[in-house]
Amino acid sequence: MRRRNLQLDEHGRLRHLLTIEGLKRQQIVDILDTAESFITVGDQQVRKVPLLRGKTIVNLFFEASTRTLTTFELAAKRLSADVLKININTSATVKGESLLDMLQNLEAMQCDMFVVRHGDSGAAHLIAQHVAPHISVINAGDGRHAHPTQALLDIFTIRRHKGEFAPLTVAIVGDIMHSRVARSQIHALTTLGISDLRVIAPKTLIPAQVEGLGVHVYHDMKEGLHNADVVIMLRLQKERMQGALLPSEQEYFQGYGLTEEKLAVAKTDVMVMHPGPINRGVEIDSEVADGPRSVILEQVSNGIAVRMAVMSMVLGRPPMDKESEGAAQ
Amino acid sequence: MRRRNLQLDEHGRLRHLLTIEGLKRQQIVDILDTAESFITVGDQQVRKVPLLRGKTIVNLFFEASTRTLTTFELAAKRLSADVLKININTSATVKGESLLDMLQNLEAMQCDMFVVRHGDSGAAHLIAQHVAPHISVINAGDGRHAHPTQALLDIFTIRRHKGEFAPLTVAIVGDIMHSRVARSQIHALTTLGISDLRVIAPKTLIPAQVEGLGVHVYHDMKEGLHNADVVIMLRLQKERMQGALLPSEQEYFQGYGLTEEKLAVAKTDVMVMHPGPINRGVEIDSEVADGPRSVILEQVSNGIAVRMAVMSMVLGRPPMDKESEGAAQ
Amino acid sequence: MRRRNLQLDEHGRLRHLLTIEGLKRQQIVDILDTAESFITVGDQQVRKVPLLRGKTIVNLFFEASTRTLTTFELAAKRLSADVLKININTSATVKGESLLDMLQNLEAMQCDMFVVRHGDSGAAHLIAQHVAPHISVINAGDGRHAHPTQALLDIFTIRRHKGEFAPLTVAIVGDIMHSRVARSQIHALTTLGISDLRVIAPKTLIPAQVEGLGVHVYHDMKEGLHNADVVIMLRLQKERMQGALLPSEQEYFQGYGLTEEKLAVAKTDVMVMHPGPINRGVEIDSEVADGPRSVILEQVSNGIAVRMAVMSMVLGRPPMDKESEGAAQ
Numbered sequence: 001m002r003r004r005n006l007q008l009d010e011h012g013r014l015r016h017l018l019t020i021e022g023l024k025r026q027q028i029v030d031i032l033d034t035a036e037s038f039i040t041v042g043d044q045q046v047r048k049v050p051l052l053r054g055k056t057i058v059n060l061f062f063e064a065s066t067r068t069l070t071t072f073e074l075a076a077k078r079l080s081a082d083v084l085k086i087n088i089n090t091s092a093t094v095k096g097e098s099l100l101d102m103l104q105n106l107e108a109m110q111c112d113m114f115v116v117r118h119g120d121s122g123a124a125h126l127i128a129q130h131v132a133p134h135i136s137v138i139n140a141g142d143g144r145h146a147h148p149t150q151a152l153l154d155i156f157t158i159r160r161h162k163g164e165f166a167p168l169t170v171a172i173v174g175d176i177m178h179s180r181v182a183r184s185q186i187h188a189l190t191t192l193g194i195s196d197l198r199v200i201a202p203k204t205l206i207p208a209q210v211e212g213l214g215v216h217v218y219h220d221m222k223e224g225l226h227n228a229d230v231v232i233m234l235r236l237q238k239e240r241m242q243g244a245l246l247p248s249e250q251e252y253f254q255g256y257g258l259t260e261e262k263l264a265v266a267k268t269d270v271m272v273m274h275p276g277p278i279n280r281g282v283e284i285d286s287e288v289a290d291g292p293r294s295v296i297l298e299q300v301s302n303g304i305a306v307r308m309a310v311m312s313m314v315l316g317r318p319p320m321d322k323e324s325e326g327a328a329q
Numbered sequence: 330m331r332r333r334n335l336q337l338d339e340h341g342r343l344r345h346l347l348t349i350e351g352l353k354r355q356q357i358v359d360i361l362d363t364a365e366s367f368i369t370v371g372d373q374q375v376r377k378v379p380l381l382r383g384k385t386i387v388n389l390f391f392e393a394s395t396r397t398l399t400t401f402e403l404a405a406k407r408l409s410a411d412v413l414k415i416n417i418n419t420s421a422t423v424k425g426e427s428l429l430d431m432l433q434n435l436e437a438m439q440c441d442m443f444v445v446r447h448g449d450s451g452a453a454h455l456i457a458q459h460v461a462p463h464i465s466v467i468n469a470g471d472g473r474h475a476h477p478t479q480a481l482l483d484i485f486t487i488r489r490h491k492g493e494f495a496p497l498t499v500a501i502v503g504d505i506m507h508s509r510v511a512r513s514q515i516h517a518l519t520t521l522g523i524s525d526l527r528v529i530a531p532k533t534l535i536p537a538q539v540e541g542l543g544v545h546v547y548h549d550m551k552e553g554l555h556n557a558d559v560v561i562m563l564r565l566q567k568e569r570m571q572g573a574l575l576p577s578e579q580e581y582f583q584g585y586g587l588t589e590e591k592l593a594v595a596k597t598d599v600m601v602m603h604p605g606p607i608n609r610g611v612e613i614d615s616e617v618a619d620g621p622r623s624v625i626l627e628q629v630s631n632g633i634a635v636r637m638a639v640m641s642m643v644l645g646r647p648p649m650d651k652e653s654e655g656a657a658q
Numbered sequence: 659m660r661r662r663n664l665q666l667d668e669h670g671r672l673r674h675l676l677t678i679e680g681l682k683r684q685q686i687v688d689i690l691d692t693a694e695s696f697i698t699v700g701d702q703q704v705r706k707v708p709l710l711r712g713k714t715i716v717n718l719f720f721e722a723s724t725r726t727l728t729t730f731e732l733a734a735k736r737l738s739a740d741v742l743k744i745n746i747n748t749s750a751t752v753k754g755e756s757l758l759d760m761l762q763n764l765e766a767m768q769c770d771m772f773v774v775r776h777g778d779s780g781a782a783h784l785i786a787q788h789v790a791p792h793i794s795v796i797n798a799g800d801g802r803h804a805h806p807t808q809a810l811l812d813i814f815t816i817r818r819h820k821g822e823f824a825p826l827t828v829a830i831v832g833d834i835m836h837s838r839v840a841r842s843q844i845h846a847l848t849t850l851g852i853s854d855l856r857v858i859a860p861k862t863l864i865p866a867q868v869e870g871l872g873v874h875v876y877h878d879m880k881e882g883l884h885n886a887d888v889v890i891m892l893r894l895q896k897e898r899m900q901g902a903l904l905p906s907e908q909e910y911f912q913g914y915g916l917t918e919e920k921l922a923v924a925k926t927d928v929m930v931m932h933p934g935p936i937n938r939g940v941e942i943d944s945e946v947a948d949g950p951r952s953v954i955l956e957q958v959s960n961g962i963a964v965r966m967a968v969m970s971m972v973l974g975r976p977p978m979d980k981e982s983e984g985a986a987q
Contacts, residue, residue, distance in 0.1 A: 054705035376712035
């Protein structure tokens, strides 16, 4: 018996989605392939499929969100699941004990999945450790730790445009230090064998030992963007920045805001990405955000297909018989 | 090529519903006929039809509302659509730029319809100008400008009781100046060829040049209600009244509140209407509101059928081939 | 013609569920049997049945609630009904008049059921007196008066474990005085012919003349729990307690909190119940709440089946023809 990843079941299949770390290349590719099946010819999504009919999905958002919450809700509805939005009474959940009581009650109501966003790193893991065997947990962002469905929709969008990952040069720009999105993107892209992954930020926004993750660090935009196939801009999370790590928004834009002029050093068919919502004129210029190389809105569309894929995969695992179990090992 | 109304598609069919102005008589009649098909014998509505299965309808209410929001939600659900209620974060939408970003994101999520209520006149038009070609916008009330589905349900209710519009005398009573409901009712009733349309209000609540719309102005209730077939009372929108346009509520009721005594000069089979919610004892006496000539609750019921009609018509337009296109011109 | 209970229709069938009082033994058993049909082998509920497709159920919660509101919402969705959650604007409903106007509007929208929770005793009755003939009202808790679905899920849970009610000794522990749950449980258990029903509480929390309801009063836990088959703990409703009826939480726990040590005098197969949410260390020790004799989470699961049963029974009454009507008298 080997020690198993918390997010995999006894057959090695995805049961929870908590983080990209520890997923095998093939598991990531399976998710992308499944997401592809939810996109039909002409970029029209299959709007309503009965895959999760009768299942109950609970959105537990302890942090405010519009885009992520809405796309999870739409993904669940388009899979024909029932969706429950719990109004989080923060006062009732300050003690971990009460949170666990609430979760046990939701389990007793035969809920099947918790989609969790929480300001504390590790919150989704903690919940996954305590849920009943039939329940799946999806991490919709925990503190500075991980945001796996965002990273998956990002690489899904890249694959739809570029095909292969190995030859690509991808630059992630902005507050790497505080970004759970960046962390998940780095794990996804390195697992997929990307040849040149770069992070670009001022020194104060680069975490120590980030090179250990397999990225190259740049502090200058024109150097970092040179010959890039993909540029991923991060949202400047003003509320997460403590103290004087940053100059003014204007100075930040001067140094690290993405403009057509800075982008000129990248490849001519460079893709510009952003997880949204964008701060126009802070981390990205409107001309770029709304320009022909931006795929920002396509990322939003793809987010629904990717979330449908993850939800249907973790809840749709058929029980395995002994023989196929043997074969799967 | 003639310049087309923003709310019509290239074949002249209803794509958005923003205002009654500019609709042809036949288009209005088509909506009423479709609404009729959602009412079955015995005033029982067909509760659930699969017409909009797989479609996503977004309620974007920037102004508080219970009745309108709820009937739009019920109409959408009874058409089997998925309904999304967006919690408007006013701080995120103070800049028009952010509002448009939010709309683009909802479009990217493959939403099909925005039902918009907003305190600013023209808000629904502005949104309709910017949405993608496959999206429809329904105006659920914009500032003092228009409230077309309310006017449609009102004339639908009149037609169910009176049949023909041409011979009718209809009096609209109250704050004509600030009422988007009155404005839409006037356009609907004049388009339908009503012979005698009256507005009754104190001088301070009558807009300049209102006669140009084809109405007769009265300042005295007994004169204005004389021989009326239909009386439409408006809600006194206290929050919209600036300064000292009005005397006290009691004085207003004295002059313009609808009582059995004032109603005695109308036809004996007069219908009493009100868009709700009613201010009892301010613009209408409870004896009248709850009396046998009141159709106020019937208006609410009809509102669902009319909204189902509009929603299914704008989203259900089949693509036209060249031949039928020619025929439609 | 005999005077009929407000909650029964002209054929004696359940139309509303307002209180357990006045229900016949067979009516209660019918509800339990129907609930049983919603539980399949292996405690898996049938998740989605089309029984109430096309029906609209409105949750009118004037008091905060998570568990009860959520289980009613889930029960409705699993019966395929459309569910409407009304945001109660307390300012709009301070006058009973406005509340009734709001209800009439919801009726006009062809809603079929109001699930009502309200801080005033009698609120659900008041609403039931005013609704149109086709509408059903379910009391989800009114003041200190009644909480009938909670009592039904409690006896349903007891029956699943113990089978017969007659031979049982059941002890209800805690704030009997202010508890609508206790009141409904006492009516249910006495109607089912339980032989020994006990309430245990300090004198200040026992209502006068409670013995008239058929219960035995104890002020000492070890005496009251002696030989008990079932112990039902009540939540200490701190917000409902006025003045100095109680000592400190610690002293209360000392006297009336359920611990393994106090529970030792009960039968060895005693069931421990609690309507939730539990106050750990106040009315119940965590060791007991999470222990093998606790069925607290099973109560939550059963709550969905019982609410599905009540909803489908009151809305699913087929019209009776003359003959069967005669037979039913």
